[in-house]
Amino acid sequence: MNNGFGMEAHGKQPANAHRKPARYLLLIDAGGSTIARLFTDTREAAGEFDAGSEEVAVMTQRLKPGSGATGHEWDRALEGHSAAERAAAVVYTLDI
Template sequence: MSQGFGSESPRAHTQTSHRKPARYLVVIDSGGFVIARLFLDTRELVAEFDAATEEATQMTAGLVPLKGADGPEWDRALEGHSAAERSVAYVYTLDV
């Protein structure tokens, strides 16, 4: 039987680098569902969720989107979407 009481003490915190903040939010139709996709400044996908969520609304409040994600910089990031879907997508540049 253990002679200890209570919970174990937390371990010492180790300093690690944090993930880069998302730079772009793309609101795009995906087969009939509107989704929001978060990208780093390198156009690397970091999250994807339903665009109708409160979080998506909060992130885009006061921002003016660019219409269309059909530039060459989006080719790899949005390769699963059709040209028609990409042309009507909204691209928000998030404040970092």
């Protein structure tokens, strides 16, 4: 018996693939403010937020930063940034 109360249960969910996990955290200047950008292992953008947030400190504790994102592997991912911004960027490789 159904009196129209409650919510209908969801049907079977599609078996979509999950997004790739973020592999790199890049701290880079963007027009005068530092932002944190997340990238997958293939350098696809996975997120962007303020580098001053607490999450950055949590993600980077115990990690050693690399300096600069001037390599050709970053060309497409960072095409909107200047060469100076890319050279001054700090790159962290995240544990997955």
